[in-house]
Amino acid sequence: MASPRTEHPGIGGAVPRFSWKTSLAALIILGLTGYSVAGTDFNIIELLRGTGDAERFVSEMFPPDLSAATLGTAGTGILETFQMSFLGALLGATVAFPLSALGTQEISTVGASRGERLLRAVPYHLSRMLLNVFRSVPDILWALVFVVALGLGPFPGTLALAVHSAGVLGKLYSETLEAVPGRPVEALAATGANGFQTFLFGRLPQAMSAFTSLTLYQWECNIRSATILGFVGAGGIGQQILISMNLFDYPKVATLVGATIIVVLLVDRFSAAIRQRLAY
């Protein structure tokens, strides 16, 4: 039984076969790695040499300052951080929702005139642009802006979180709205529902659980961000950490950082548990 052909037409695995495209990609990655290492003075030996200083810094943190006054400071700082992150996420979601609705491309423009398309494109691009500005400026920069405008304290920090959250959530919301299964939406449009109606009854119900999950996740991120915002004077526990750092009160820093880690972990767990329940 002589086989006519002994050659196997290979199928190949999940890794792309060696081709000029893969080689080029590998070259680019290698080049960028070298360029970045040079640009950042990246040096493993330097890192190892620094362990001594780090050790002294950490050992000075122990034992942490567990006096009532310090615990009280940590408590109020944590609470303020919590309030900032919650309000920031809520305000962000409130602003993000209408903007994301406007920033969602409608599928059915079949047979629409040029003018009609243009008329729809205007709110779409405007809201996308606004969301992009909100999102691409990091929250710590927003905090700087608001601190300059409104003075020190948790209020500018909350606003900073709200603006950045609005940008992030708006983009994620509208992407969710666009990725929703399209057939039920098309079915509604085919029986005469207008854009507002297909949105309300077709897209929104299908996107709702994802919206909740995304918002919870943003709240989680806000808690983490809010601890940093204090470094530019925008309230929260970060402000206390910075003050103690400047006073070389490392045992107090240890307590504050420890409290932050515990709260961030707790909120992460809580939010993850809720999100898991939402995803079915």
Next chain:
Amino acid sequence: MRGVSLENVSVRFGGVAALGDVTLGIKSGEQLAVIGASGAGKSTLFRALTRSVPLGSGRVAIGGHDLYALPRRRLNELRRRIGTIYQAYNLVPQLPAGVNASLGEVGGMGGLGTLRTFLSGPGAGLAKRVRAALEEVGLGDKAGVRTADLSGGQQQRVAVARLLVQRPDLILADEPFAAVDPVTTERVLETLQHLNREGATLLVNLHDVEIARRFPRVVALRGGHVAFDGPPDQLTEDALAKIYAGDRGTTAGGEDPDLPYARRGIEGSIRLTEGRDGVSSH
């Protein structure tokens, strides 16, 4: 509504012709079955009748109106008179069955009415009709159940209830029996024919030739062209063999003109069941 007419209609998806030069006249109140292998253009034909696909060339007229030339508002008015029912039900899975059924009326709601229905459910008059419609399809006790929690056959009956609420003049049923059991098939068919007797024009897209034979007029598509148009008794074995010639029983990915929809990632897996076109599977 004074019937449907297609004149030299062509639809192309990325260079592949899904419909080529289809001319078809359907009188008001007529009952018509459309058959053909998968990828023959059946679904595209139906989507052209609601202006859901861009038209390459030709003209689609419904009730004397040039469908593709209507301004948005008039288009929605016309669409309100068109009822649709699909193989994949295409209900909104997260909404209660009753709300899905009431969406047959959604085109007729004003802005405020839409918002009110969204927030607190359909108004008293509509709620009564929804309950009656669900009663009629045997789902009277399921109005508050999440649609995703219903079985496929039950979901298709909710879709029929939506039609009953809407009372359309033209019904487009796109493979309504492809994913439901024989009992539901009979039940749905009966309701559709009942609506037809009350005056609605009925177009049903079928993969089951035996069911198609129960319609007074059968149109067969092959490769996007009309291959047969006549009463079912003229549909001989020879004619059927020609209509389904070359259908290998499984959908060849690259040649399926419906594929652009699957590629959009919308229920792509549904298409997998289409391979049995032309086989009497019930």
